[in-house]
Amino acid sequence: MSGSIGRADCAARDATDPLARVRDRFVIPEGVIYLDGNSLGALPVQTAARVVAAVEAEWGQGLISSWTDAGWMEAPLRVGAKIARLIGAEENEVVVAESTSVCLFKLVSAALTMQPGRSVLLTEEENFHTDLYIAAAAARQCGASIRVVPRQALRDALDGDVAVQLLTHVDYRTGFMHDLAELSAAAHDVGALAVWDLSHSAGAVPLSVTPDGADMATGCGYKYLNGGPGAPAFMYVRSALHTEMRNPLPGWLGHAEPFAFERGYRPAAGMASMLSGTPPILQLAALEAGVDLWNEVSMTAARRKSIALTDLFIALVEDRCADAGFSLASPRDPTRRGSQVSLRHLQGYGIVRALVDRGVIGDFRALDICRFGFAPLYLRYVDVWDAVDRLRAVMHSGAHRDSRFAERAAVT
Amino acid sequence: MSGSIGRADCAARDATDPLARVRDRFVIPEGVIYLDGNSLGALPVQTAARVVAAVEAEWGQGLISSWTDAGWMEAPLRVGAKIARLIGAEENEVVVAESTSVCLFKLVSAALTMQPGRSVLLTEEENFHTDLYIAAAAARQCGASIRVVPRQALRDALDGDVAVQLLTHVDYRTGFMHDLAELSAAAHDVGALAVWDLSHSAGAVPLSVTPDGADMATGCGYKYLNGGPGAPAFMYVRSALHTEMRNPLPGWLGHAEPFAFERGYRPAAGMASMLSGTPPILQLAALEAGVDLWNEVSMTAARRKSIALTDLFIALVEDRCADAGFSLASPRDPTRRGSQVSLRHLQGYGIVRALVDRGVIGDFRALDICRFGFAPLYLRYVDVWDAVDRLRAVMHSGAHRDSRFAERAAVT
Numbered sequence: 039m040s041g042s043i044g045r046a047d048c049a050a051r052d053a054t055d056p057l058a059r060v061r062d063r064f065v066i067p068e069g070v071i072y073l074d075g076n077s078l079g080a081l082p083v084q085t086a087a088r089v090v091a092a093v094e095a096e097w098g099q100g101l102i103s104s105w106t107d108a109g110w111m112e113a114p115l116r117v118g119a120k121i122a123r124l125i126g127a128e129e130n131e132v133v134v135a136e137s138t139s140v141c142l143f144k145l146v147s148a149a150l151t152m153q154p155g156r157s158v159l160l161t162e163e164e165n166f167h168t169d170l171y172i173a174a175a176a177a178r179q180c181g182a183s184i185r186v187v188p189r190q191a192l193r194d195a196l197d198g199d200v201a202v203q204l205l206t207h208v209d210y211r212t213g214f215m216h217d218l219a220e221l222s223a224a225a226h227d228v229g230a231l232a233v234w235d236l237s238h239s240a241g242a243v244p245l246s247v248t249p250d251g252a253d254m255a256t257g258c259g260y261k262y263l264n265g266g267p268g269a270p271a272f273m274y275v276r277s278a279l280h281t282e283m284r285n286p287l288p289g290w291l292g293h294a295e296p297f298a299f300e301r302g303y304r305p306a307a308g309m310a311s312m313l314s315g316t317p318p319i320l321q322l323a324a325l326e327a328g329v330d331l332w333n334e335v336s337m338t339a340a341r342r343k344s345i346a347l348t349d350l351f352i353a354l355v356e357d358r359c360a361d362a363g364f365s366l367a368s369p370r371d372p373t374r375r376g377s378q379v380s381l382r383h384l385q386g387y388g389i390v391r392a393l394v395d396r397g398v399i400g401d402f403r404a405l406d407i408c409r410f411g412f413a414p415l416y417l418r419y420v421d422v423w424d425a426v427d428r429l430r431a432v433m434h435s436g437a438h439r440d441s442r443f444a445e446r447a448a449v450t
Numbered sequence: 451m452s453g454s455i456g457r458a459d460c461a462a463r464d465a466t467d468p469l470a471r472v473r474d475r476f477v478i479p480e481g482v483i484y485l486d487g488n489s490l491g492a493l494p495v496q497t498a499a500r501v502v503a504a505v506e507a508e509w510g511q512g513l514i515s516s517w518t519d520a521g522w523m524e525a526p527l528r529v530g531a532k533i534a535r536l537i538g539a540e541e542n543e544v545v546v547a548e549s550t551s552v553c554l555f556k557l558v559s560a561a562l563t564m565q566p567g568r569s570v571l572l573t574e575e576e577n578f579h580t581d582l583y584i585a586a587a588a589a590r591q592c593g594a595s596i597r598v599v600p601r602q603a604l605r606d607a608l609d610g611d612v613a614v615q616l617l618t619h620v621d622y623r624t625g626f627m628h629d630l631a632e633l634s635a636a637a638h639d640v641g642a643l644a645v646w647d648l649s650h651s652a653g654a655v656p657l658s659v660t661p662d663g664a665d666m667a668t669g670c671g672y673k674y675l676n677g678g679p680g681a682p683a684f685m686y687v688r689s690a691l692h693t694e695m696r697n698p699l700p701g702w703l704g705h706a707e708p709f710a711f712e713r714g715y716r717p718a719a720g721m722a723s724m725l726s727g728t729p730p731i732l733q734l735a736a737l738e739a740g741v742d743l744w745n746e747v748s749m750t751a752a753r754r755k756s757i758a759l760t761d762l763f764i765a766l767v768e769d770r771c772a773d774a775g776f777s778l779a780s781p782r783d784p785t786r787r788g789s790q791v792s793l794r795h796l797q798g799y800g801i802v803r804a805l806v807d808r809g810v811i812g813d814f815r816a817l818d819i820c821r822f823g824f825a826p827l828y829l830r831y832v833d834v835w836d837a838v839d840r841l842r843a844v845m846h847s848g849a850h851r852d853s854r855f856a857e858r859a860a861v862t
Binding site for chain 2: 067074077081086090093101102136137138139143163170172179180186267268269270286287288289291297299300302316317321322399403
């Protein structure tokens with residue numbers, strides 16, 4: 039009944055996995071197979087102590103002096119520099135600020151403003167929704183318009199009117215991964231700026247944003263960077279654009295001399311000018327703890343394991359759930375796939391809920407997508423085997439057709 | 451040498467102070483007299499456990515399910531409703547979002563957009579700097595201009611061109627407090643919207659923003675609300691304006707159905723529509739713990755003590771440091787003063803630094819302001835006496851003229 043890969047084979051791979059020990063650096067609840075690190079990354083063991091230190095020692099005892107003595111003031115740039123190494127940027131090209139939505143608004147507005155005489159923001163229909171909403175709002179406020187096309191029409195839609203091309207590198211729904219270098223070059227060919235959302239890329243796939251030609255980018259802190267719920271996002275801007283860029287939300291923290299309390303705004307040099315208000319110090323402490331885990335792991339090794347895990351999942355589903363009605367929504371070619379696998383199924387909502395009941399946490403995305411993220415830092419090969427085994431059990435038992443799942447409500 | 455008030459008198463007042471026990475709800479470092487709660491409020495005792503629960507139980511064990519099971523999704527509105535009670539708004543009129551700077555940008559942009567045919571944002575020169583920067587940027591993006599006038603010229607500058615009047619209720623530098631009701635009415639008289647920055651008011655002075663006619667307001671979470679470093683700010687919008695207001699940064703969380711993942715933006719009803727990205731859950735947990743302390747304290751009692759503390763400080767300084775060259779920068783009339791006292795002195799920087807060396811934490815604001823905040827929840831009358839005693843010792847010894855303080859650097 040089972041195919042050529044058995045659970046013992048998976049256990050053997052875990053035994054020789056060079057990243058196996060990294061799992062111990064995370065809190066994984068007993069009995070849970072967590073395939074949703076692409077939505078909210080798991081808690082690193084070291085994070086709680088770091089947050090408690092920020093609360094009890096830095097805030098409680100250091101009080102206001104911690105802005106200087108505990109490095110709070112530099113936290114957005116310090117954590118930004120650490121993320122820069124992960125995404126292949128220069129250390130001075132990244133800063134941590136607000137939510138991805140707010141960061142995206144700032145970048146898109148700044149990019150449009152740098153392109154006088156061009157009035158179109160180009161993006162694709164499959165982009166994440168907040169990106170579409172924010173891009174449309176920023177374009178409207180900059181007197182530009184938004185051109186939303188199907189993915190296969192992107193190249194033809196690039197013309198001399200395009201000021202900014204905004205794309206999400208890895209599709210949140212299917213895991214499809216764009217060629218960042220190729221599409222950045224295509225944007226440059228018509229004089230457009232290439233702006234990227236790296237929410238499903240940072241900490242998931244190797245990136246070289248500066249050499250690959252990205253002009254600006256933002257990305258999420260709470261997915262593969264394991265920065266915790268509501269972790270702030272990062273902003274990247276290629277250094278060649280630093281003198282020209284202008285923060286559309288110029289607050290005191292982005293001023294050249296925040297404590298001079300001048301009446302007129304003078305932007306700080308570099309990425310500091312993209313800051314606005316007081317940084318969220320507790321979230322930054324948690325994010326830094328998550329990002330610091332990458333000091334112990336190479337992105338190349340993580341990517342190698344991520345591909346092995348996702349390939350294994352696809353092979354096991356196709357072998358062991360062959361007649362269950364699934365179709366693969368993700369690219370089969372791992373070089374075009376992020377760190378997730380999405381399966382289409384008309385009863386997808388019930389399937390995901392039934393799996394949750396059995397300790398396998400994935401998520402459902404309308405209309406028919408069962409989405410499974412494979413964070414290589416804390417998932418084992420046997421987890422993949424067990425997840426598919428439970429999926430097979432659900433499909434055989436019909437548990438996904440339970441009346442509790444009849445109403446397709448939103449799942450988190 | 452000392453005047454009519456002695457330390458024993460202060461101790462006697464503490465002994466009968468109905469708020470005395472509230473001090474035990476805060477962590478106050480040994481030997482510190484903390485007169486900077488107007489910059490960063492002290493740590494409530496209950497906060498660390500709340501943050502640890504959010505990290506270890508909710509994130510670590512609950513993982514993604516905590517968005518629903520731990521009330522993360524509702525946190526911005528839930529904490530907003532608690533702040534609403536503190537500022538005299540309806541519970542559905544307040545939400546917690548990003549930094550004060552970002553919240554102010556959203557409100558000012560929304561307000562300007564609601565006033566077609568009017569093109570001026572009126573504010574005063576003494577407004578906080580980030581408010582001036584953000585207001586100017588929002589006005590520019592809305593095709594409006596900013597009119598910045600001296601405080602005494604505000605009334606004359608209100609004319610039919612004014613779309614929005616933006617004022618900070620309590621002046622960060624001097625503690626001067628505007629009459630919110632009177633100035634809101636003046637704005638309404640010419641058809642302008644009244645937008646307020648309550649950063650130095652919320653948790654410091656009684657507010658009735660809805661009955662007093664404020665149209666919109668924002669305020670800081672980390673000063674008198676004791677929400678911790680980088681706590682998110684709140685936004686208030688009068689309910690009558692809810693259907694008309696539009697969030698200029700429309701992200702997924704402000705969508706009518708965030709999990710429907712629709713390509714077009716449809717705003718949520720009410721204040722939820724002013725949200726943009728994923729809320730900072732750890733900061734919200736800390737902020738909620740700080741705000742919850744107000745369940746035990748009436749704002750009327752807090753204000754009574756705040757006035758007593760600031761009156762006492764002024765009397766003691768004028769009595770015991772009479773020849774030291776100080777002049778009062780704050781209003782002498784307590785009904786026109788927030789919860790701080792500012793003293794002007796040409797050697798102000800050295801004085802504040804010398805006091806810090808002696809455990810009295812205030813702050814310096816250029817050019818010559820020594821600023822002392824009096825948070826009534828955790829300060830005692832003897833703290834005021836001891837602070838002035840140390841100030842007197844500094845002035846008598848000349849410690850503030852130490853060469854270490856010669857260079858007037860920024861202080862936090």
